[in-house]
Amino acid sequence: MRINDLLLGALMALLGAITVWASRDFPSMPRQEYGAGTFPTIVGVMLVILGGVLALRGWRQQGALFAWQSPVAIKHVLLCVCAVVMAIVGYVQLVPILGFPIVSLVMLTALIGWLSAGRWLLAVSTALIATLLIWLTFAELLLVPLSLGILEEVVY
């Protein structure tokens, strides 16, 4: 997805301006002008300048604001991005409630089944093995507290 440099540059300059504004109150070190605010301010100012140059360059090139060049259709790409975002957000939200094993199984099965265009047997079996392996490696071997969620009552 090509976004015109004009927009990207303006966005970067805005980010820089916000950074400068947000670091205005950081105190400097005793008896000198440098301190916690020095670097954020320098970085912010540079972002404003470089973002401005980028925007200017984009404006002079006069391209389209958005352009699509990939051989894959934009709808499909956005669908894939949404799938990844939903999978991660779903994981963050649901694991504390449902537990890692259930979420991992459902997520892997759904994603593999969808991407392989309906090879559900492959999806379910891969999901089962992968969930088991990750559980054994991270929860049992490395002692990462992966949540059991509602399974806790079943197991204990």
Next chain:
Amino acid sequence: MMDLQAALGMVFDWQVLLTIVAASMFGLFIGAIPGLTATMATALLVPLTFFMDPLPAIAAIVSATAMAIVAGDIPGALLRIPGTPASAAYTDEAWRMGREGRIGQALGVNLVCSVIGGVIGVAILAFFAPLVADFAIQFTSDEYFWLALLGLSCAVLVSGSDPLKGAISMLLGLLISMVGMSSVSGQMRFIFGIPELLSGISILPVLIGLFAIAELLRRLPEVGKLNLPAAPTVRRPFEGVGRITWRYKGGVARSGVLGTLIGALPGAGADIASWICYALARKLSRTPEKFGTGHPEGLVSASSANNAALSGAYIPALVFGIPGDTITAIIIGVLMMKGITPGPDVFTTDTVLVYAIFIVFLLANLLLLPLGLLAIRGARHILAVPAAMLYPLILLFCIVGAYATNNSMLDVVIMLILGLLAWLLAENEFPIGPMILAVILGPILEGNFLRSMIKANGDVLMLVDRPIAATLGTLAILVWVAIIVSTLWSMRRTSQATAPQHNNN
């Protein structure tokens, strides 16, 4: 001598050896799959290394990356799709050799030259790193400030065709590194009221987001759309390999040394080394017209160079703590998580560890030969793993890996946000390398600057008072001049290119 013995004892421990073999196999698998890079292999390994001792952690990353770079040659030769960007320079050449029925030879040459290049790189690393460290031991915060700035500047300069976008990418990385409590003044910055951010954004979710999630987002839409052709079987690898390598021994040696040096430059890694050495081999060749027609000469040079560069990048990383490429940036992040700050002091306080790292390097490069052969034999099976199955597994692994270091869901969210950001930026031709270098170097840059200012009572000119600092400072400023000139130059060129079109309208 005692140190060397102790180091050997450290390396030849079954846990370390097992880690090396397992990580090599992992790197081999990731490298052989088109689209999955050596950096991604490292990013995926890091959550596991978090739970290891420093030596096995480094061993895992070193062996996985060396193997991934070599395995990246395989789909290049078989399918004309480079497995990693470091193989892109000679993919066509290797593929053409394959079409002439010399596929085994092409891959054999790749493998043998990679091993030789890797060993040359390790030798240079082991010889020079301690010498440079001896010299660097007298560095103060002034020199480190300039070194960090020089590292960042070079990373921007070599990051791609557009230094302006490289510089913006670097600034974004610096912003990320400033979140949390300032290490010098203790001031809280940009924590958005989230107490977990007080200790800063931890490096792991950043790495996984920038290099694994962003890559996943880029590759996922291609699943099912682009069908890989079935890979041909490789017959008789190594046939005539010894003869070819011997014939172009000068090229191998030259590329090994040059590759190491290029790797040692901040910002330039294995891919740039292999392009430059391929081009140089062509220039110096007696038969330049044969290049691009399935001629092994360029192959020999470039595949020595990319593995040598991998070792070269560790020279600034180990000696100064200044990463030479994205992979060493990750290594420095890992070492810092373990409480070891790479720098010249490590060479005196932790000599055994340094020796052990060199031995690991040598071992990993020698292991390339048997494991690489295995990979060439098994390439058909690796390439047959359906992407539809692989990518969801990588996604889950990323999530669990990001969560595992701090047991924090916030890290998973940070990984997602940075992954989306890196994907969007990469789609618009912003290089991601300068960003990760800035995340690592940001605190070094700022901390050393503020320490220098405390010492100098706020007098900025004291930063160039010492001769080495002044030299480094001049270099850094020269690099910035080069960046500005090349940006203006490319702007002028594009405006000249678009001007005739406007006239036609």
